[in-house]
Amino acid sequence: MGRFLAGLPAPMALGQVTLSDGRQVAGFTCQPVAVEGAEDISAFGGGGRMCHKVSDVW
Secondary structure, three states: OHHHHHOOOOOEEEEEEEOOOOOEEEEEEEOHHHHOOOOOOHHHOOHHHHHHHHHHHO
8 A cells, every 4th residue: 555655646645535425435635736726616516527518618
């Protein structure tokens, strides 16, 4: 596990994430510096849906 974690490229990290049902599980996260100034895509309901909506516009 240590070798795996050491191999994660910045800004990727492993940590606790909260699911929509409130459960907390281990998952991939991103260091805050990587999203400074980024658009909040939460309203799309996930990255896949956001990509689909954006592709409809392009």
